[in-house]
Amino acid sequence: MDEFDLIRRFFRRPAVRSQTRFGVGDDAALLDPPPGQVLAATVDTMVAGVHFFPDADPAALGHKLLAVNLSDLAAMGAEPAWALLALALPEANPDWLSAFAEGLFALAGRYRVDLVGGDTIRGPLTLSLQALGWVPEGQALRRCGARPGDGIYVSGTLGDAALGLKMLRGELGWRDETAVERLLRPRPRVALGLALRGLAHACIDVSDGLAADLGHILTASGVGAVLEWESLPLSAAVRRYVAETGDWRLPLSGGDDYELCFTLPEAAARVLQQRLPAGAVAWHRIGTIQIEQGLSIKKGGKAIPLPPAGYCHFEYDDK
Amino acid sequence: MDEFDLIRRFFRRPAVRSQTRFGVGDDAALLDPPPGQVLAATVDTMVAGVHFFPDADPAALGHKLLAVNLSDLAAMGAEPAWALLALALPEANPDWLSAFAEGLFALAGRYRVDLVGGDTIRGPLTLSLQALGWVPEGQALRRCGARPGDGIYVSGTLGDAALGLKMLRGELGWRDETAVERLLRPRPRVALGLALRGLAHACIDVSDGLAADLGHILTASGVGAVLEWESLPLSAAVRRYVAETGDWRLPLSGGDDYELCFTLPEAAARVLQQRLPAGAVAWHRIGTIQIEQGLSIKKGGKAIPLPPAGYCHFEYDDK
Known part of the structure; x- marks a missing residue:
């Protein structure tokens, strides 16, 4: 089986969007964004042993690879439309590829994303996807x-993915499937991103940890912020973890949550409430933007400075 | 140095295109293709030990990674505009990154391509680029x-890159710098691709070898072809190699040439001649499309069938 057979077998599906002129199968895809729209483009890569365990479920990997890119588009307020895939695989294993494609296309179908280009080559397991x-x-x-x-x-809850990673590593004496699922199959907040169009003053997705990602907003906007620990939305599992360990920084530093963090003036918050459909992800106010630079958090009456540290790929050796 | 520093230092440059609303530095790039145009998107990946020697010159790698993608766009008749880069690196080596970026941006500047997105992570050396x-x-x-x-x-000459690879591997007793350079720094045929708009009936870039890539045109078009060995454009080095070894199939099966192969009706060939500026790459007629399926080549009065074999990543162990 050569690479062309691989691509044909697993990654060539009929386009669902009328804007897809031509997808996989020529030198390049031909795409037709609607007039009056600006194109949004992003790329994210996942490497075995760095971003996931080498024996990870391929269906979950297919889901996550697309999800993290859709999360970037959601953070721009963009409607997802297309994906191009670059897969390096140690071997052409049809079972692995089939499960990976299933996970990827299940999420793609939910958001009407057409996979329009691909490159499948031999190499150390590296998954790269670019979304438009x-x-x-x-x-x-x-x-x-x-x-x-x-x-x-911030949408949803914070720290679950980092907690899930601790559980998969066997660092805790207990396990919570919701937290593990948050790590393995993050849900991109596409509907929230669309609802924030024209409302949010700033927005980012929480991939490197809340403090680090909010820090990017603060730097880019030339402002500071104060958070309130008691307002952070935490799942029961994260509350238990914090209570048992005292590690209250996990929801601030833990990566891979893929929630949206955004800033709104008062009036816009009321509009957002009306815009979002019933059943949409919850969102909570966790702090306030201020003129003074820097990021701090109020906890038990004290203001504690938060250095802008977060998930850092080149310093994170043991994941 | 964390990944953000890396990206900032080496890959953030001012945009040259007015259509680049915003490049590196947010969750996604914002791009503005002109009205009346269809977007062309492609991705190509290069893995150390599979597509290049691990100790390869990083400047040449930066050039080649962009060049192979621009070649895909050229084969669609598309004007290149943007690139997104996904780099997995074993270590954050500033010298390597600086040289890689220099090679990439030198070619990008020539074609006014803005690098608008990037993802730099730790992992086995894998270079992936997506071009729009x-x-x-x-x-x-x-x-x-x-x-x-x-x-x-076909444009240019055939088989030089494959010959260059043999030389780098030390398989021959002689070396030709032009052939080696063809392998290391292929030149995308952008101007030719633009000139072929509205003229060529079919076009592909020669990345997997002429027989394999022309085979894709034949399959997609439902036709066959006959080539003439004596018409193949060959460099002096390839002529010498064929004369010394008798391996006349090299120009047909050798990959990595990145020339354009295209089909034209008689009248269109005359128009193309007028359209191309002086100093443009040469192009030569090498055969004829016919109704009968299959691909063969006339050599010394005989017609020899050519099986559709070419460069195959999953069967190519010793590159």
Whole structure:
């Protein structure tokens, strides 16, 4: 079986979008973004032994590889449309490829994403995906617009993926399947990103940890922020972990949550409430943007400075 | 140094295109293809030990990674505009990164390509790049339009890169710098691809070897072809190699040439001649599309069938 057979067998599916002129099978895909829209493009890579365990479930990997890219598009307020895949595989294992494709296409189908290009080669297991989408002229969510007085909000709950990783590593005496699932199959907040168009002053997805990612908003916007520990949305499992270990920084530093962190003026928060459909992901105010630079958190009446540390790929040796 | 420092230091440069709204530095790039154009998107990956020697010159790798993607866009008749880079590196070596970036940006500058996204992570040396460009509505060069009677053409010369690889491996008693350079720093045929818009019935770039890539045109178009050995454009080095070894198949099966192979009706060939500027790459007629399926070559008065074999990543162990 050569690479062309591989690509044909597992990754060539009929396009679901009318804007897909031509997908896999020529020198390049031909795509037709609607007029009046700006194209959003992002790429994310996952390496065995660095970003996932080498024996990880291939269906979960297919899901996550697409999810982390859709999360980037959601953080721009972009509607996802297309993906291109670059797969390096140690061997052409049909079972692995079939499960990987199943996980990827299940999520792609939910958001009407067409896989329009691919490159499958032999090499150390490395998964790279590039996603394209669009956002109406002038409505993209950037990192640089946060203003003093804005509320700081975050979707879902924080720290679950980092807790799930500790569980998979056997560092805890207990296990919570929801936390593990958050690590293995993150859910991109696409609907929330679309609802934030024209409302959020700044937005980012939480991939490297809340403190690090909010730090990018603060730097880009030239402002500071104060968070409130008691307002952080935490799952029962993370609450238990914090209570048992005293490690209250996990929800601030843990990566891989893929929630959205955004800033809104007061009035916009009320509009967002009305825009979001019933059953949409919850979102909570966790702090306030201020003029003074830096990031700190109020906890038990004290203000504690938070250095802008987060998940760092080149210093993170034992994942 | 963390990944953000890396990206900032080596890969953030001012945009040269007005259509680049925002490049590296947010969750996704924001791009603005001109109206009336169809977007062309492609991705190609190079793995150390599979596609290049692990100790290869990083500047040449940066050049080649972009060049092979621009070659894909050229084969669609698309004007290149943007690139997104996914780099997995065993270590954050500033010298390596600096040289790699220099090679990449030198070629990017020549074609006004903006690098608008990047992902730099730790892992086995794997270089993946995705390129975006555009082509006017209805003028993309596809593989599927070849018609019986079309002339088959190829740019430049064939087999040089494969010969260069033999030289680098020490398989020959002599060395030709031009052939080695063809392997290490292929030149994407961008101007030729643009000139072929609206003229070529079919087009592909020669990455896997002429027989394999022309085979894709034949399959997609439902036609066959006959080539003429005496018409193949060969460099002096390839002529010497064929004369010394008798291996006349090298120019047909050797990969990595990145020339364009295209089919034209008679009248279109004359128009192409007028369109191309002085100093453009040479192009030569090497055969004819015919109704009968299959690919053969006339050599010394005999017609020899050519099986559709070419460069195959999963069967190519010793590169």
